[in-house]
Amino acid sequence: MKIMKSMAFMALIFSVLFTGCKPKDADIKTAVEKSISAVPSLAGTTVEVKEGVVSLSGQLPDETAKSLAETTAKAVKGVKSVVNNLSIAAPITIAVDEVLTKSVKDAVKDYPTVVAAINDGVVLLTGEIKKDALPKLMMALSSLKPKKIENKLTVK
Amino acid sequence: MALQDKYKQLTDAAINGGITDLQVREQDGVLYVDGTAANGAVKDQLWDVYNTIDPNFVSGDLVLNVNVSIDAAVTKVKVITQSSNLNIRKGPGTDQPIVGKAAHDEVITLVNRSNEQWWLVRTNDGEEGYCYAQYLAPEA
Numbered sequence: 001m002k003i004m005k006s007m008a009f010m011a012l013i014f015s016v017l018f019t020g021c022k023p024k025d026a027d028i029k030t031a032v033e034k035s036i037s038a039v040p041s042l043a044g045t046t047v048e049v050k051e052g053v054v055s056l057s058g059q060l061p062d063e064t065a066k067s068l069a070e071t072t073a074k075a076v077k078g079v080k081s082v083v084n085n086l087s088i089a090a091p092i093t094i095a096v097d098e099v100l101t102k103s104v105k106d107a108v109k110d111y112p113t114v115v116a117a118i119n120d121g122v123v124l125l126t127g128e129i130k131k132d133a134l135p136k137l138m139m140a141l142s143s144l145k146p147k148k149i150e151n152k153l154t155v156k
Numbered sequence: 157m158a159l160q161d162k163y164k165q166l167t168d169a170a171i172n173g174g175i176t177d178l179q180v181r182e183q184d185g186v187l188y189v190d191g192t193a194a195n196g197a198v199k200d201q202l203w204d205v206y207n208t209i210d211p212n213f214v215s216g217d218l219v220l221n222v223n224v225s226i227d228a229a230v231t232k233v234k235v236i237t238q239s240s241n242l243n244i245r246k247g248p249g250t251d252q253p254i255v256g257k258a259a260h261d262e263v264i265t266l267v268n269r270s271n272e273q274w275w276l277v278r279t280n281d282g283e284e285g286y287c288y289a290q291y292l293a294p295e296a
Contacts, residue, residue: 044180059179059180089181090179090190092181102249102251103273105251106249106250106273106274106288107290109250131212135203135207135213138203139199139290140290142219142221143221143272143273144273147184148217148219149213149216149219151212151214152214153212155212
């Protein structure tokens with residue numbers, strides 16, 4: 001009986017300890033997220049906190065942003081250490097107009113009712129297309145590294 | 157971040173669909189999603205999600221570039237035109253002269269995929285030239 005009682009007491013202590021810990025990590029998480037969201041270049045950072053250790057993950061544009069996220073997180077009160085699992089996104093490559101014009105011409109060749117115009121990486125589509133052919137055309141154009149596809153096609 | 161929220165269902169589907177080398181980046185009001193799908197079905201599913209979020213792709217705020225990974229060992233491709241013959245050209249481009257044709261549903265030899273849009277192929281008659289890759293499906 002005595003053992004049972006002390007075990008119940010221990011369990012009570014543990015539950016108090018654990019519930020005591022939880023809000024703290026949650027508070028740190030909120031504080032770190034707040035600091036990080038104040039910096040626009042750090043958008044895309046995911047924050048996890050376990051026993052005061054902050055783990056950062058996600059994708060940022062460059063190394064500067066990656067280390068800035070780490071220093072920003074470290075500066076938050078209650079943070080013991082920071083595990084930086086952020087990765088760097090590859091730069092967006094846009095095809096030059098000369099290359100894009102040629103590749104778009106190849107892609108729309110089999111859609112005689114579609115007209116494509118290229119201007120500074122933007123593919124402007126006019127004319128008309130059948131609904132079931134549209135995804136295929138968009139798939140082909142999206143792989144040609146355009147800056148943007150402006151679809152003004154009439155879908156029939 | 158607004159665009160990432162708009163297309164969250166798409167990027168979630170990409171993660172769940174096991175897209176490798178997934179890159180999601182936003183620049184000048186356009187979201188660029190790049191990656192490699194294990195097969196055509198996964199790619200089609202992502203395009204279905206895209207079409208649901210932005211019906212008929214009219215917003216012009218997403219460039220979804222998902223390629224289907226192809227085993228390096230693949231040497232045979234099937235012609236998947238609607239019904240017509242597929243032009244085989246001297247070089248990679250529709251401005252190049254036509255050197256031969258491959259029939260709809262015909263299985264031909266894949267020589268080289270160094271150009272993403274134009275694959276170098278050889279017909280069963282030994283004609284060699286470039287075909288538009290969208291009309292070729294790798295044979296398992």
